[in-house]
Amino acid sequence: MINQEIMFLSIITLSLTCILSLLLLYLIIRKVRDIKKRREIEDYKNKVNTQIFSIIAEGQSFRGIRCETAIQQKAMEELLSKYVKILEGKEEKERLSNLASLSLEGYYRKRLKSKRWSHRMNALYHIEDFHMTNLKNEVVLLSKKKNITHQETIHILRILASFQFSGLKDMLPKHYNDLSEYEYRSILMKLTHSLFDQFVLDFHKSTPALQYAILDVISLKKALEYRSFTENIFISYKGEVRLRALKALAELGFVSNIEPYLQLLHSASWQERMVAAKLIGSIKAEKGIPRLIELLHDQNWWVRSQAGQSISQFPDGKAILQSVLETSEDAFARDMAWDWLHKGV
Numbered sequence: 463m464i465n466q467e468i469m470f471l472s473i474i475t476l477s478l479t480c481i482l483s484l485l486l487l488y489l490i491i492r493k494v495r496d497i498k499k500r501r502e503i504e505d506y507k508n509k510v511n512t513q514i515f516s517i518i519a520e521g522q523s524f525r526g527i528r529c530e531t532a533i534q535q536k537a538m539e540e541l542l543s544k545y546v547k548i549l550e551g552k553e554e555k556e557r558l559s560n561l562a563s564l565s566l567e568g569y570y571r572k573r574l575k576s577k578r579w580s581h582r583m584n585a586l587y588h589i590e591d592f593h594m595t596n597l598k599n600e601v602v603l604l605s606k607k608k609n610i611t612h613q614e615t616i617h618i619l620r621i622l623a624s625f626q627f628s629g630l631k632d633m634l635p636k637h638y639n640d641l642s643e644y645e646y647r648s649i650l651m652k653l654t655h656s657l658f659d660q661f662v663l664d665f666h667k668s669t670p671a672l673q674y675a676i677l678d679v680i681s682l683k684k685a686l687e688y689r690s691f692t693e694n695i696f697i698s699y700k701g702e703v704r705l706r707a708l709k710a711l712a713e714l715g716f717v718s719n720i721e722p723y724l725q726l727l728h729s730a731s732w733q734e735r736m737v738a739a740k741l742i743g744s745i746k747a748e749k750g751i752p753r754l755i756e757l758l759h760d761q762n763w764w765v766r767s768q769a770g771q772s773i774s775q776f777p778d779g780k781a782i783l784q785s786v787l788e789t790s791e792d793a794f795a796r797d798m799a800w801d802w803l804h805k806g807v
Contacts, residue, residue, distance in 0.1 A: 506537040514541050518549070518557045529565035538565050539588060546591050555593070562592035574600050579611060586617045595625050602627070616645050623652040631660045639669050646675035651682065662691060674706050681710035689714055697722075708737045715744040727753040732762040739765065743772025751776065758786055758795040766794060770802035 516522040529538050542562055549555050566588075573585035574597070582604070589597050604610060605618045619638065622630050634641075634649070650658060661668070661676055668676070677695065680688045692714065696707035708726070711717055726738035727750060739757055742750035750772075757769035773779045786799040 502533045503537045503540070506534055507541055510537070511541060514538075514545070514561070517561055518545055518554055521553075521557060527565070529569075535566060535569045539569075542566075542592060543588070559593045559595075562588075562594055563596050566592075567594065567596060570594065570597060571600055574604050579614070582610070582614060583617070586614065586621060590617070590621045590624060593624070598622070598625050598627060601625075602629070605633075616641070616648070619649045620652060623649045623657075626654055626657055628657065631657065631664075634661075635664065635668060635672065639672075641671065643671040643674040643678070646672050647678050647682075650675055650679045655685075655687075662688065665691075665695070670703065673703055677703070677706040677710045681706075681713040684713055684715075686714055686716065689716055690718070693717060705731075705733055705737065708734065708741065712737055712741040712744050715741075717741070717745065720745070720747045720749065723747075724750055724753070727757065732760070732765050735760065736762070736765045736768045739768045739772050743768075743775040746776055748776070751782065755782065755786060758798050759790070759792045766798045767801075770798045771805075774802045774805065 510527050513522070513527060527538075529535055542558060545558055546555075549558060570585040570589055573581045576582055576585075586601070588594075589601065601618055601621055605615065605622075610618075615638070619630070619634070622633075630649075630653075634646070650661065653661075658679065661672070665673060665676055677692065679685075680692055689711070692707050692710045696704055696711065699707065708723075711723075717723060720742075723738055723741055724747070726734050727742070729735050729738065735757065739750075739754060742754060754769045754773050757765055758773075760766050760769065770783065773782050776782070780803060783799040783803045787796050787803065790796050790799070
């Protein structure tokens with residue numbers, strides 16, 4: 463009985479040893495292949511790098527560079543990825559885009575059709591980086607497939623936005639009305655004025671998340687051409703939309719009539735008091751200074767901080783803060799005045 467158990471354990475041990483040996487052999491072979499592949503990629507990059515630079519920087523014609531094998535395609539992709547991060551000139555970017563189209567269009571077209579998520583995502587990232595507008599139709603086709611992930615969907619929409627795809631205006635509200643405001647914003651930020659304008663025109667039909675994103679883009683881009691629109695939204699809406707419009711106006715730093723916004727400094731909502739204080743500071747409305755001084759004594763820290771920042775933006779702001787520091791009986795107001803007196807010192 464004992465001999466049988468020993469034999470059984472010996473067989474198990476031998477089997478495990480064989481399996482581990484085979485696994486080790488596989489890993490060694492794979493490592494050797496990876497090293498060989500990497501060496502071939504680097505060799506090809508070194509071979510064509512000078513010519514690639516001349517094509518992008520000087521407009522030299524694209525001749526003699528082969529990009530047919532997987533090694534050559536990977537090498538070209540890595541070289542172009544390096545250059546796309548450092549290019550600033552419009553002409554250089556256009557040359558890189560043209561070079562990517564000439565050498566990698568077929569490669570990415572096949573990858574977009576791949577069943578592997580990693581291949582599709584890799585292709586999308588590089589199509590966006592290289593601004594390969596010639597693959598726009600293939601990207602649109604990919605958006606219609608049912609098996610793509612949410613991450614792919616967002617990336618596709620961002621690419622179409624950067625390509626200024628006119629159909630995006632109908633795609634977003636009809637087929638992608640469940641995105642977050644952050645996702646909408648990342649898409650809308652890439653639009654030119656003319657295409658973004660179409661979303662502004664349909665603002666009232668949009669979902670709340672898309673409305674927030676539209677107002678945030680106006681705010682982030684400081685798009686003064688939408689000042690009247692933003693003021694109308696502030697007047698017409700309530701709740702979060704109204705507050706976002708107020709934030710956008712504070713960033714724009716211009717309103718047609720200051721009086722309605724002075725009243726907001728007395729709002730029961732601390733968020734409205736805070737953003738109104740920011741607006742008064744950004745447009746330097748001297749009528750609001752007395753109330754800003756009062757808001758240094760507000761029970762909400764965010765309101766006090768914004769009041770201090772807004773006061774500091776006026777020409778005599780430091781003198782006002784110094785006066786509060788020396789005369790106020792409120793310790794919180796004195797602390798806030800001291801903080802803004804010493805910001806950046």
